[in-house]
Amino acid sequence: MKKNKRINLTLVLPLVIIVISYIYYNFNIKSSSYSPYSEKPFLVEQFQVAENCQSCHPQHYLEWSSSMHAYAFKDPVFFAMNTNEQNYHKDKGEDLGQFCIECHSPVAYTTNLIKNPDKLTFKNSQKLPDQVTEGVGCAFCHAMVHTSDTPNINTKKSLFNVVEYHIDPSNKMYGSISDPLPNNFHESVYNQDFSTSEACLPCHNLLVDGKNAEITFSEWESSKYKSNGFPCQECHMETYEGFAVDPKLFPQAKKRYNLHRHFFAGIDEARTAFPHKDLQRNEIKRLLEQTANLNINDLTLITEQNKIKFEVEVFNRAGHNIPSGATFARELWLDIKVLSANDTIYQTGFVNENNELYDFSIDPNKEIDPDLVIFRSVFYDEKGDSGIYKTSAQRMTKKSDYTISTFESFRKNYIINAPNSSDNDFKIIAKLKFRARSPGFIDHLGLKGQVPYSDTFIVDEKIVEFDSGSQLSMISEE
Ligand code: HEC
Ligand code: HEC
Ligand code: HEC
Ligand code: HEC
Ligand code: HEC
Numbered sequence: 001m002k003k004n005k006r007i008n009l010t011l012v013l014p015l016v017i018i019v020i021s022y023i024y025y026n027f028n029i030k031s032s033s034y035s036p037y038s039e040k041p042f043l044v045e046q047f048q049v050a051e052n053c054q055s056c057h058p059q060h061y062l063e064w065s066s067s068m069h070a071y072a073f074k075d076p077v078f079f080a081m082n083t084n085e086q087n088y089h090k091d092k093g094e095d096l097g098q099f100c101i102e103c104h105s106p107v108a109y110t111t112n113l114i115k116n117p118d119k120l121t122f123k124n125s126q127k128l129p130d131q132v133t134e135g136v137g138c139a140f141c142h143a144m145v146h147t148s149d150t151p152n153i154n155t156k157k158s159l160f161n162v163v164e165y166h167i168d169p170s171n172k173m174y175g176s177i178s179d180p181l182p183n184n185f186h187e188s189v190y191n192q193d194f195s196t197s198e199a200c201l202p203c204h205n206l207l208v209d210g211k212n213a214e215i216t217f218s219e220w221e222s223s224k225y226k227s228n229g230f231p232c233q234e235c236h237m238e239t240y241e242g243f244a245v246d247p248k249l250f251p252q253a254k255k256r257y258n259l260h261r262h263f264f265a266g267i268d269e270a271r272t273a274f275p276h277k278d279l280q281r282n283e284i285k286r287l288l289e290q291t292a293n294l295n296i297n298d299l300t301l302i303t304e305q306n307k308i309k310f311e312v313e314v315f316n317r318a319g320h321n322i323p324s325g326a327t328f329a330r331e332l333w334l335d336i337k338v339l340s341a342n343d344t345i346y347q348t349g350f351v352n353e354n355n356e357l358y359d360f361s362i363d364p365n366k367e368i369d370p371d372l373v374i375f376r377s378v379f380y381d382e383k384g385d386s387g388i389y390k391t392s393a394q395r396m397t398k399k400s401d402y403t404i405s406t407f408e409s410f411r412k413n414y415i416i417n418a419p420n421s422s423d424n425d426f427k428i429i430a431k432l433k434f435r436a437r438s439p440g441f442i443d444h445l446g447l448k449g450q451v452p453y454s455d456t457f458i459v460d461e462k463i464v465e466f467d468s469g470s471q472l473s474m475i476s477e478e
Contacts, residue, residue, distance in 0.1 A: 063262035066276035072135030099160035147198035219320035223406035
């Protein structure tokens with residue numbers, strides 16, 4: 001009897017310590033963390049709507065309202081894809097839950113507001129509170145108290161709702177101004193994490209069963225930009241000077257030299273009615289100018305064989321791979337044309353009458369573009385199916401990566417048959433083109449006519465003109 005009691009104590013004591021530290025830990029983080037395992041979701045009312053910030057922060061509001069963050073839960077493509085993915089998993093007897101909501105409307109996710117994500121449509125989403133439909137809004141980002149780990153979904157266990165946010169939604173606004181002027185609307189709290197890439201991590205890095213799926217943060221982390229102290233904000237939230245708050249309302253506010261743009265430009269843009277599209281378009285163009293360099297190297301004329309030889313090089317200057325993130329949907333490709341006396345003697349990267357590339361998504365029995373170079377990734381699912389029509393990020397079991405890493409070059413040699421004439425003028429036109437997604441994908445989602453197709457941008461281009469008679473004297477290079 002006595003012996004038993006002693007054994008019990010040695011067993012119970014460590015247990016008591018574990019329980020106490022568990023309670024202590026949870027007590028401490030309860031108010032500031034949300035994970036699907038949180039005891040209590042937050043309340044929608046704890047988040048301010050973005051409009052409440054407009055009067056005092058008109059510039060921040062204007063820029064954010066044109067951004068993809070503001071569009072994240074207004075995009076018809078998003079809702080169509082959510083429905084597809086929900087149905088796919090339902091058929092398999094799985095519950096995708098709030099997977100698509102967790103990053104696109106973090107307020108809905110952390111308040112557990114949408115009970116049937118499988119029934120979510122663009123139309124019924126309109127009835128949800130503004131804090132939810134405004135996607136990634138001001139109050140959500142500015143509630144961050146500390147940074148998160150990379151979400152890693154576990155498909156075997158059907159764990160799709162894994163993003164953990166450490167936030168304090170209240171009348172405190174956290175940010176990177178260390179000496180904020182007080183105001184009656186909110187308390188201001190300095191948090192240096194806002195100037196780090198970790199502020200973007202929870203939504204811009206995603207693993208599936210431990211494998212890299214959408215990993216913009218990791219790509220940046222393993223690049224020179226991290227070691228040189230260039231976070232995401234350096235390129236996506238450029239600094240400017242001005243007032244953090246409307247100086248007409250706050251004449252005491254001081255002029256600041258490191259305010260941050262809130263356009264968050266990438267390659268994608270709103271394809272429905274949306275504010276300040278022209279401003280967002282300008283930001284995209286500015287960003288794309290800094291993306292990559294295209295060069296035509298080692299141009300050689302092999303006269304005896306009537307061949308032209310050259311190398312095309314694409315050098316990535318972005319802070320992560322190009323493309324990055326939703327790489328399986330993006331189209332970044334080489335459009336190359338060689339002309340001889342105005343006749344096209346070679347081309348690759350051309351589109352058909354539907355503005356579609358001759359990529360794997362097109363009928364393989366039709367004309368193909370054997371030399372097509374397209375930078376993207378291709379996901380394969382457990383059945384080995386691939387391509388954006390058949391496989392999505394969370395169904396991925398394998399990924400082929402054809403993106404270009406930071407500070408790295410892609411190179412390809414071209415050898416082209418030239419017409420048998422000694423005094424021809426030749427012209428090589430090489431373009432690096434980029435669009436958010438193919439027209440076929442919009443059609444595939446049943447959105448033809450409802451959502452305009454993505455526009456194509458030219459990231460960089462080079463034109464070389466030369467003349468075979470003068471043994472390759474370059475006439476012009478732009
Ligand atoms: C995706 C997250 C995100 C969203 C959405 C967002 N912000 Fe910010 N904001 C930041 C980050 C990050 C910084 C600090 C950047 C740094 O220091 O490098 C910042 C900085 C600020 C600052 C400090 C001044 C400055 O420009 O640096 C203010 C004020 C601000 N944001 C207001 C707003 C308002 C108002 C909205 C909505 C209209 C908004 N933010 C939306 C992330 C966000
Ligand atoms: C871990 C956070 C996260 C989750 C979960 C997530 N997204 Fe996204 N989504 C993003 C980010 C970040 C981008 C922007 C990436 C880029 O531009 O490359 C994005 C872009 C998109 C886009 C626009 C680009 C495109 O592909 O046309 C759509 C649509 C979209 N997501 C739909 C979905 C759907 C549907 C789901 C659920 C199956 C989902 N997302 C789950 C973070 C997430
Ligand atoms: C009544 C005016 C007013 C309103 C409304 C307002 N702010 Fe502010 N906010 C200020 C002032 C003043 C500052 C300090 C500016 C300065 O010192 O340059 C500030 C600073 C900030 C900062 C920087 C905090 C820091 O220490 O880094 C953030 C972030 C911020 N506001 C976000 C918001 C958001 C988000 C909203 C809407 C939910 C909002 N504000 C609404 C007046 C306001
Ligand atoms: C050195 C500048 C630079 C830095 C640092 C940087 N980016 Fe980018 N980012 C770019 C450029 C240029 C593009 C356009 C090319 C592209 O889309 O890949 C871009 C595009 C993007 C896109 C759209 C990607 C796509 O192809 O759909 C996302 C999302 C993004 N960046 C997020 C981030 C995040 C998150 C970080 C930090 C972890 C970051 N960026 C750091 C320059 C930068
Ligand atoms: C709460 C989640 C969340 C956070 C935090 C977040 N983002 Fe995003 N971001 C998204 C989602 C979702 C999208 C895609 C919206 C869409 O296309 O529908 C996106 C889109 C973008 C894009 C546009 C991509 C394109 O293809 O055009 C850029 C650039 C970007 N984010 C940069 C950042 C940076 C920089 C930070 C950190 C300061 C950040 N984001 C923080 C969720 C987030």
